[in-house]
Amino acid sequence: MVTRIQVGGDRPYEVLVGHGLAGELPGLIGDAARVAVLYSAPLRERAEALAGALAAKVTPIEVPDAERGKTVEVAARCWDALGEAGFTRSDVVVGVGGGAVTDLAGFVAASWLRGVRWVPVSTSLLGMVDASVGGKTGVNIAAGKNLVGAFHPPAGVLCDLGALATLPPDDLTAGLAEVIKCGFIADPRILELVEQDPTAHLRELVERAVRVKAEVVGVDLKESGPREILNYGHTLGHAIEKREKYTWKHGHAISVGLIFAAELSRLSGRLDDATAARHRAVLEKAGLPTAYAKDAWTDLLAAMRVDKKARADTLRFVVLDGLAKPGILTGPAEGLLRAAYAEVAR
């Protein structure tokens, strides 16, 4: 059974969730004469199998794995490959992999000839529920996470649940952080399912999280307001990733960031104690990290200043005013931020 979830907006598309979706790719490619398939080594066989079923001339591009591939230098190598293959505006970029590869593939597609079609074939939990949906594409730079990129919605998204069988357990756990985020900002049923047993409810969790994201990005592609809620936990999370030079898994950093954001919500008098405590409990139950280095505060505060939600010198955070009631906290005092950090510092 294939579930089709619609994403609205000026350039609507579908997210397909199911098993064995390879047969859906040619339809999304359409009559393109050339297709570039970006993948990293762990997904080589899957990418080759998908490429082999396409009628178009395929340019395979193997990129470094995980965050090591999400760089300007790797994007430039991809542009060179597209140039050599004579890629035109009717050609298509496909990204096969987790969020790092699909963010890179989307960025290459967004920047090539100022924008060609692209299709993420998501193979990680995090990619399925978050990275492949919504058209945020980009790369990391030394100054911060995802600081260079573009909004460029895909032609469609394939989430083949069968791929999750080979996903390393740590990466499955990392993906749960974004699933849990969706539970706190919009769909508390997600939290109940994770509290019971996430692996027993994977399909429902994927579908629920995709629906949360699809609803938000369908009304606010460019993050002019409502979309900011998807950044819950990300202000501190991205700062941790930067401080760790992108060696921490995104979902792990977001887990700590979610607890920090919940504590910030509680300490600013906006969130009740029980809902704040539930963050730590559900993230722990999923096997996610809940603490970070005590001595890191100065670095983290500096990194948070380039968060995309900041405006000039004012930091802005997504907080909760209750379960599934996200809001914005603008310009909190540093003492408040420090107090929230003390709750995750180890």
Ligand SMILES: NC(=O)c1ccc[n+]([C@@H]2O[C@H](COP(=O)([O-])OP(=O)(O)OC[C@H]3O[C@@H](n4cnc5c(N)ncnc54)[C@H](O)[C@@H]3O)[C@@H](O)[C@H]2O)c1
């Ligand atoms: N664009 C967005 O809206 C958005 C949303 C959330 C996260 N992100 C980005 O996504 C990235 C994180 O994505 P991720 O958690 O998928 O990490 P990832 O892409 O680094 O993948 C994690 C690891 O799992 C491997 N892998 C993936 N699928 C596999 C499979 N089926 N079998 C075996 N190995 C597999 C990868 O090769 C990699 O080693 C971050 O860069 C984050 O910033 C983007």
Ligand SMILES: O=C(O)C(=O)C[C@@H](O)[C@H](O)[C@H](O)COP(=O)(O)O
């Ligand atoms: O799609 C969004 O919007 C999100 O914020 C989802 C996040 O989970 C994701 O990590 C995103 O890449 C963060 O975007 P950024 O703009 O803060 O870099």
Ligand SMILES: [Zn+2]
């Ligand atoms: Zn994220």
